[in-house]
Amino acid sequence: MAQTSSHGGAGEGTRRDFLELVSWATLGVGTLVALWPFVDSLNPSMEVLATASTELDLEPIQEGQRVTIMWRGKPVFVAHRTQQEIEAARQVRLDELRDPEPDEERAPRPEWLIVVGICTHLGCVPLGNRTGEPRGEWGGWFCPCHGSHYDTAGRIRKGPAPRNLEVPPYTFQTDTLVRIG
């Protein structure tokens, strides 16, 4: 705020200019501070944050089986991949992919693929997690809304979606207990 108003000479501020500036600055900062609680109250509350992580027992999930669980209100696909599925995902050359990511990064424990089941195009839930549903041309998932095909690593292969299915943050508490979030 280099500008001073008409009270003083050119480039010279008077006491009144200073007071005016300080008053407006105080009012502005005060208003912003007062607004913050209103804005922040719309962020997730303690209750919402308390359910921000979820645990899943992997023991009962058979090889080749896929299950859907809820995490933060979203579907998460947990796939116990078969050897063929793992090989299919790992043999792909990265330059063939729209969103190049090696399978090793997406699934550090190759038999478990955990992805958020929301198409990165416009937010539909892709098919393929239940037996009998179409899994698309690469044997992963197929989004019926606008025809996006995902491979067995949940990577986008064909269709309008821009990115691979998101991998949520998760840690293995034990070999059969995973904590998502």
Next chain:
Amino acid sequence: MNREFVQPPLRGVAKWIDERLPILTWAYNELVVYPAPKNLNYWWNFGSLAGIMLTIQIVTGIVLVMHYTPHASMAFDSVEGYIMRDVNWGWLLRYLHANGASMFFAVVYIHIFRGLYYGSYKAPRELLWMIGVVIVIVMMATAFMGYVLPWGNMSYWAATVITNLFSAIPLVGETIVTWLWGGFTVANPTLQRFFSLHYLLPFVIFALVFLHILALHQVGSNNPLGIDLTKKDKIPFHPYYTIKDMFGLGVFLLVYGFFVFFAPNAFIEPVNFEPANPLQTPAHIVPEWYFLPFYAILRAINFDILWIIPAKLGGVIAMFASIFVLFLLPWLDTSPVRSARFRPIYRQFFWILVLDVLVLGYCGAHPPEGWYLTVAQIATAYYFLHFLVILPILGKVERPLPLPKSLDEPVLAGGAAPSSR
């Protein structure tokens, strides 16, 4: 009497818009150049404070609604559990809103007594005054329904008692109460309709405030001398009164802030920290402080009037009449002199009325027995005596002090000034 509108200095897009939709001209004339009396004292700050409180209540209320659940089985937990503990800053929003209601009424009551003291209700400001009375009535309805929403045990029984007032209406009373409740007691249907109306009415108040200001600016503000002022006795609203209102706001926010941060439950009855219980009436039911004088009037009529009006109906009529009498005030007060500064006898009666209302409030906070009841009955009688008997007669018999012709006169004439300054 029509005001001349001044063209604001506009250029470019602002000018283009204003030529098609004159909101800028309007805002400029109402908020910047509006000619305000130059002798307004600090009692004139309370109108703008009331407007600010309405805004704060609406803004905090809209955000609170985003977290509140209007259902009998969930309302209490959503307020005391979710909003107060889980929502970020929820405690602040709720305390601002709950204490804001008290602050709003405090400001408005001072605003009303300002009007009573300086005769702001007299011609040509009768409609301005009457719109104000409507605003208070709608405010009371809004505050009452808002108080029910947390669904604590005092909320519940306040709703029961107040809605039961309508059962005093002859013949159809019970039917009306059942209709108000949407059932046979206060219950979830009651809560949900109160919630809907509690959200609606503030916007009705907002529209009424708009009319209030429109009427005010049409005839111009009254002033402490109560005389009609000429142009030279007026100054533009901005910057003179914007800055004065800002200063007043700062002082007011200190008081408001004190309650919100240091005594947030000062106005909340402990019983309301218990969930609503239709089987257990609290031992001692009291309304919020701003309803106490009216509550005292309601309970003061514990006798049948003239064998035809039962005590119950009489109390309800007296309570409503205590507010509705204000509609008639411009005609009940027969004195042509506005300001109490020049009405030595009225000035004393004014302060007696203030005391009377405080006494009523004190009695309203105590059980209607023994001395409290007797005092409340006397104070109720005096309240109506003031408006219906004293004011009409006083205007005829009181000899007012000589009025100055203009603001300059007392100064220039050297000593003929009114005593109180």
